[in-house]
Structures are given as C-alpha cells and as structure tokens.
Amino acid sequence: MNDPTNRQGGLLAPTEGDAGTVAERCRLAGGLLRVTLGELREELGYRRLGKYVLDEAAESLAAEGLGWFPAWRLSPRENGEPRKEHEVWVFLRDGGLRCQVIDAIQAPDGFDIPTVLNGLLADRPQDLSPERKLGLIREILGL
Numbered sequence: 001m002n003d004p005t006n007r008q009g010g011l012l013a014p015t016e017g018d019a020g021t022v023a024e025r026c027r028l029a030g031g032l033l034r035v036t037l038g039e040l041r042e043e044l045g046y047r048r049l050g051k052y053v054l055d056e057a058a059e060s061l062a063a064e065g066l067g068w069f070p071a072w073r074l075s076p077r078e079n080g081e082p083r084k085e086h087e088v089w090v091f092l093r094d095g096g097l098r099c100q101v102i103d104a105i106q107a108p109d110g111f112d113i114p115t116v117l118n119g120l121l122a123d124r125p126q127d128l129s130p131e132r133k134l135g136l137i138r139e140i141l142g143l
Contacts, residue, residue, distance in 0.1 A: 022090055023064035031092035037073065038084030049084055051076030067093045071106050105137050 022043060026033040040057040041049045058074040061067070068088045072078035079086075093099050097116075104111040117133045128136075 021064075022061070023066055026066060026090050026092060031094065031096070031098065033090045034087055035090055036084060037082050037086045037088065040088075041084065049082050051082075054079060054082055061090060065093050066090050067099065067102060069102055069106060101137060105134075 020028070022033065022035055022040065025035075037049055037054075037057070040061075041053050044053060044056055044060065046053050054074045054076050058068070061074075068074060068090050070088065073082070073086055073088045091098060091102060100111070100116050104113055104116045113134075114130060117130060117137065
C-alpha cells in the first residue's frame with residue numbers, strides 16, 4: 001500500500017527538476033496535455049501505482065480544474081491493473097468547446113449532442129453524417 005505521508009503538498013505538486021505541475025503544463029500547452037499515470041503518481045509523491053493513487057489523481061486533477069480522458073484510466077473499478085506507462089489526456093475544464101465535446105461524449109445525458117458536434121466540426125465538410133462526426137470524436141478520445 002502507498003504511504004500517504006510521502007505526498008508533496010496536497011494537490012498535484014511539482015516534482016524536483018520538473019517543468020511544473022501537470023496543471024501548469026496543461027495550461028501552458030493551451031489546455032490539452034498527454035501525461036502518463038507514472039507522471040501523475042510521481043507528482044503525488046508515491047512510489048507505487050495502485051487504486052488509491054488513481055482515486056487521488058482524479059481528485060487532484062478535478063481540484064485543479066482539469067478533466068481527463070479516457071475516463072476509465074483513473075477509475076480503480078475499470079482499471080484494475082494500472083501501469084505507469086498508461087496515458088491520459090488532461091484538459092482544462094473551462095467550459096469551452098473542447099470541454100463540452102469531451103463531456104458530451106463521456107456523459108451524453110443532458111447535452112445537445114448535435115449542437116456540440118456541429119460546433120466542433122464547423123470547418124469540416126458538411127456532408128459528414130452525425131454518426132460519422134461522433135465516430136471521429138470517439139476516435140480522438142480513444143473510445
């Protein structure tokens with residue numbers, strides 16, 4: 001089991017020699033950043049990756065105003081064997097189009113899916129069917 005006293009600072013804290021926290025790096029990258037579970041684990045100050053670390057990483061990202069996909073990667077119930085090289089995309093939960101699309105795909109209840117998809121694909125050919133648009137987004141999200 002991980003030693004909770006090994007934590008650095010509460011929320012995702014920078015590791016020694018790092019260019020900043022995941023939250024800082026995500027903001028500097030324009031609101032979207034790919035990270036590994038190993039990076040998240042290290043920022044939390046743990047030596048091993050387990051279900052409690054996944055929970056804590058999810059809570060810390062949410063507290064920093066960030067979301068992630070695929071969502072199952074930080075779910076202990078769905079990711080029974082997390083590996084440090086597994087990747088997640090971290091995104092800024094700013095209410096922008098990117099955030100709306102990811103939320104609509106991961107939890108479609110309560111979203112006007114056609115409006116969200118049309119907003120995302122406004123500059124794409126209009127002959128794409130709604131199903132094809134949804135398929136493109138699922139490909140992007142790895143679903």
